[in-house]
Amino acid sequence: MKRTIILMLDSFGIGASADAAQFGDVGADTFGAIARMCAEGKANDGREGALNLPNLSKLGLAMAAKESTGEYAAGFSDTEVVGAYGYAAELSSGKDTPSGHWEMAGVPVLFDWGYFSDKQNSFPRELTDKILARAGLEDYLGNCHASGTAILEELGEEHMRSGKPIFYTSADSVFQIACHEESFGLEKLYRLCEIAREELEPYNIGRVIARPFVGTKADDFARTGNRRDYAVEPPSKTVLDKLKAAGGEVVSVGKISDIYAHCGITKKVKASGLDQLFDATLEQIKQAGDNTIVFTNFVDFDSHYGHRRDVAGYARALEYFDSRLPELLALLSDDDLLLLTADHGCDPTWPGSDHTREHVPVLALGAGLKPGSLGKRNSFADIGQSIASYFKLEPMEYGESFL
Ligand SMILES: O=P(O)(O)O[C@H]1O[C@H](CO)[C@@H](O)[C@H]1O
Numbered sequence: 001m002k003r004t005i006i007l008m009l010d011s012f013g014i015g016a017s018a019d020a021a022q023f024g025d026v027g028a029d030t031f032g033a034i035a036r037m038c039a040e041g042k043a044n045d046g047r048e049g050a051l052n053l054p055n056l057s058k059l060g061l062a063m064a065a066k067e068s069t070g071e072y073a074a075g076f077s078d079t080e081v082v083g084a085y086g087y088a089a090e091l092s093s094g095k096d097t098p099s100g101h102w103e104m105a106g107v108p109v110l111f112d113w114g115y116f117s118d119k120q121n122s123f124p125r126e127l128t129d130k131i132l133a134r135a136g137l138e139d140y141l142g143n144c145h146a147s148g149t150a151i152l153e154e155l156g157e158e159h160m161r162s163g164k165p166i167f168y169t170s171a172d173s174v175f176q177i178a179c180h181e182e183s184f185g186l187e188k189l190y191r192l193c194e195i196a197r198e199e200l201e202p203y204n205i206g207r208v209i210a211r212p213f214v215g216t217k218a219d220d221f222a223r224t225g226n227r228r229d230y231a232v233e234p235p236s237k238t239v240l241d242k243l244k245a246a247g248g249e250v251v252s253v254g255k256i257s258d259i260y261a262h263c264g265i266t267k268k269v270k271a272s273g274l275d276q277l278f279d280a281t282l283e284q285i286k287q288a289g290d291n292t293i294v295f296t297n298f299v300d301f302d303s304h305y306g307h308r309r310d311v312a313g314y315a316r317a318l319e320y321f322d323s324r325l326p327e328l329l330a331l332l333s334d335d336d337l338l339l340l341t342a343d344h345g346c347d348p349t350w351p352g353s354d355h356t357r358e359h360v361p362v363l364a365l366g367a368g369l370k371p372g373s374l375g376k377r378n379s380f381a382d383i384g385q386s387i388a389s390y391f392k393l394e395p396m397e398y399g400e401s402f403l
């Protein structure tokens with residue numbers, strides 16, 4: 001039986017890539033920085049001491065990170081591994097979520113996305129006028145680069161009083177809309193996002209993101225699991241499309257389906273929070289038959305901890321994830337292929353709140369792979385190419401298989 005399980009640890013980079021200077025990210029290292037802060041006793045909120053990831057280490061994480069940066073992350077050393085491990089550089093022009101995911105599935109983004117690069121007054125009047133007119137709204141708040149939680153503290157109450165949606169962006173190619181789930185309404189927010197998606201067509205923006213939240217005042221607003229991403233479609237067929245076309249199953253757990261604009265997906269499983277995402281992944285593996293990909297995005301690493309620059313939170317989440325890996329490994333047979341990777345970095349010690357341009361881990365187990373190094377992979381697309389080869393699909397245009 002052939003099944004591929006992809007665990008996408010959103011934002012879990014393992015060291016700045018050679019082109020990091022173009023992004024202002026020389027020296028960024030999501031895993032390394034977390035390990036260092038833990039080893040220094042500076043990440044003891046809800047956990048203690050050195051970063052403890054025995055199961056990820058067994059899959060080759062510590063070794064992959066050492067190959068990426070030239071040194072072991074603090075608290076990690078030579079480990080006996082059971083899997084094949086390596087690190088991959090990104091070919092795509094951006095360090096955003098769709099680029100990382102699509103490239104991993106064999107389709108790097110070689111064109112430039114559009115960006116709203118002005119930190120204030122970020123959006124053209126012409127654009128927002130059209131969106132507001134179609135939605136029957138008079139005005140909006142925001143119009144700037146912002147951290148999604150900071151902007152709720154600043155403008156959430158005014159939004160609730162006035163009914164004006166909050167529009168904001170970041171260094172990514174995104175147009176984000178935050179609205180209160182009850183006072184504004186979830187369906188109304190989704191409809192507003194659909195309108196924005198259409199009006200943004202000429203701007204070449206990768207994603208519109210609905211950011212619903214709940215709460216009553218600045219200090220208790222919380223974003224909910226009803227986030228929705230409206231991505232444009234990948235520029236060509238990914239390995240997911242190819243497996244689907246060949247009659248296979250592609251199961252999306254969490255926001256995977258949104259990120260691929262629902263292309264190449266045969267089943268969508270909704271879940272939010274690390275624990276539920278992990279539970280849902282286990283459940284889908286149990287149900288998965290031959291010729292199936294089970295693909296989960298663990299978004300909390302990125303949205304709850306990386307962007308929030310919460311080192312202890314990120315460490316806690318990694319340790320939790322690691323502690324549950326044995327349950328997942330117990331469900332796999334030797335023929336299955338397990339892949340664990342990331343889509344970009346988001347070093348929680350880095351200035352600002354944006355992603356960081358980094359190598360990502362490529363940890364692979366099963367399908368006849370021998371334990372040991374896969375070395376440097378020149379594109380995340382090596383994963384997609386390996387999946388194509390595993391399922392005996394037509395080769396992808398990019399990437400080199402490590403199978
Ligand atoms: O600060 P929040 O709202 O989490 O937004 C972050 O999440 C977006 C999608 O990954 C990024 O573009 C960044 O802006």
Ligand SMILES: [Mn+2]
Nearest residue numbers: 010011097343
């Ligand atoms: Mn991401």
Ligand SMILES: [Mn+2]
Nearest residue numbers: 302303307355
């Ligand atoms: Mn992000």
